[in-house]
Amino acid sequence: MLFALKCFCLVVLFCLVLGVEAVAHERLGSPALDPLAGFETRRLRVNQRYLQNMLEQVVIFGAALFGLALYSPDGAAMRAVLATAVVWVLARFAFWMGYHRSAAMRGLGPPGMALSVIVLVYVAGRIGFDVGGIVGAAIPSWHSWLSR
Known part of the structure; x- marks a missing residue:
């Protein structure tokens, strides 16, 4: 769990903190410094929307990452935690850069x-298996399939 916390801290640094800094940087030295002035450039709006989206998704990703760590039996399996964090950060960067180019x-x-949802469904299946065996494992997977 400590390793997952370290990975999550890096995710927050590289995705959330950079988003906060980007918004602050856009505001400094412009009329947008006063958020009530109504001055917003396209770049500022994109950064704000990225930041809002990041806040929403980092909660889901955090639950998935810690759940994955919980069900990783040894150090070798913990590589999946690191790989998941790295791929997720790269996907967030791709989203952010792509958003700046066009909606x-x-x-x-x-x-x-x-990735977050897949890992979370895996974790829910493992929790279900712990509680109710094969039937318990099938319920979270079946539910997520039906919700599509």
Whole structure:
């Protein structure tokens, strides 16, 4: 769990903190310094939307990452935790850079959200198995399949 916490801290640094810094940088030295003035450039709006989206998704990713660490039996299996964090950060960067190019290029980011959901469904299946065996494991997977 300590390793997952370290990975999560790096995720927050590289994705959330950089988003906060980007918004602050856009505000400094412009009329946007006063957020109530109504001055917003396209770049500022994109950075704000990225930051909001990041806040929403980092919660889901954090639960998935810590759940994955919980069910990683040894150090070798913990490589999946690191790989998941790295791929997720790269997907967030792709989303952010794509969003700056055009709204349609935000489509580079959904694989990161898909990764979070896949890992979370895996963790839910493992929890279900712990509680109710095969039937308990099938329920979270079946439910997530139906919700599509």
